[in-house]
Amino acid sequence: xxxxxxxxGQAGLLAQELAEPTFAVPGWVAFSLVAVAMVVAALRxxxxxxxxxxxxxxxxxLGGNGIIYLLLQAEFVAVTQFLVYLxxxxxxxxxxxxxxxxxxxxxxxxxxxxxxxxxxxGVLLLGVISYALIRTFKDDKLYFQAYDGVMAxxxxxxxRALANEIFxxxxxPFEVLSVLLTAALIGAIVLARRD
Amino acid sequence: xxxxxxxxxAAVLFAIGTYGVIVRKNGVLxxxxxxxxxxxxxxxxxxxxxxHGLDGQVFALFVxxxxxxxxxxxxxxxxxxxxxxxxxDIDQLDELKG
Numbered sequence: 377x378x379x380x381x382x383x384x385g386q387a388g389l390l391a392q393e394l395a396e397p398t399f400a401v402p403g404w405v406a407f408s409l410v411a412v413a414m415v416v417a418a419l420r421x422x423x424x425x426x427x428x429x430x431x432x433x434x435x436x437x438l439g440g441n442g443i444i445y446l447l448l449q450a451e452f453v454a455v456t457q458f459l460v461y462l463x464x465x466x467x468x469x470x471x472x473x474x475x476x477x478x479x480x481x482x483x484x485x486x487x488x489x490x491x492x493x494x495x496x497x498g499v500l501l502l503g504v505i506s507y508a509l510i511r512t513f514k515d516d517k518l519y520f521q522a523y524d525g526v527m528a529x530x531x532x533x534x535x536r537a538l539a540n541e542i543f544x545x546x547x548x549p550f551e552v553l554s555v556l557l558t559a560a561l562i563g564a565i566v567l568a569r570r571d
Numbered sequence: 572x573x574x575x576x577x578x579x580x581a582a583v584l585f586a587i588g589t590y591g592v593i594v595r596k597n598g599v600l601x602x603x604x605x606x607x608x609x610x611x612x613x614x615x616x617x618x619x620x621x622x623h624g625l626d627g628q629v630f631a632l633f634v635x636x637x638x639x640x641x642x643x644x645x646x647x648x649x650x651x652x653x654x655x656x657x658x659x660d661i662d663q664l665d666e667l668k669g
Contacts, residue, residue, distance in 0.1 A: 403572045411580045418584055418607055422591030427599060434603050437584070441610045444577065445631075450617045453631050457613075460635050465606065465642050472599050472646040476653040488596040488662050498590035505582040509575055516574045522624045541625040542632070553636055560640035567647035 407447055414440035425482050431469045438462055449520055452535050577618040584611035598649040598659040602642060609638045 417436035424430050438461040445454035530537035542550055591604025613631045620627025653659050
């Protein structure tokens, strides 16, 4: 009898899972592909012996970052990432490489002799952070519950909710940021111009 | 999807970026490694914003803007170093060493 009840319960659960289609599996597949590509590309950025290739591998990491934002349902941040990083910062890096006349082919003198220290620090950092994260968050699921309230206020529109957030509580940091950008612009021009 | 998968990916990218900052000696490559670190932090901010409200996304946008300013000024400094010393080797800039 109890086995029958359990069987019915399981069937009910199965039916519930089938009735509510989730994007868990496609989400996992997309995340795994993007994560592997990003880690490989990041390793190539810090190990390749060609400066231009490092800048091109950086494009993979930054683009993957944008896709990760999309998986986290942060569309506005993702679009900003694509525009600012892929559109501007990578081009700036390529200009920097050309203006400093770095060796455009392979070159052996891009690394110093601190590789052992670098690997030690990296592995140690990764170990400590992962231990803390796995202990703290274990297998917590992403529910996006924080988006529901603000989205209901903003007419079910997440970008509008983000705009409400920037232009009312965060307005002063936003304005300070524009002053900072102006200062950085003037500073870069003053530094780089020839007298 | 789990929260931890995003946080662990960010931790891996952060560690790789730190390795790059320590090991690289070309100034432009050091700046690229710093970009890796800032992007890892941004993944964390956006992942936590799914739990705690949109502040995290706003902060990620601020970090993107500050990173753009940082790259502009950083590349200007590296350009100036190149003009003065005909090389962008960070390890040769040791005048402050006694």
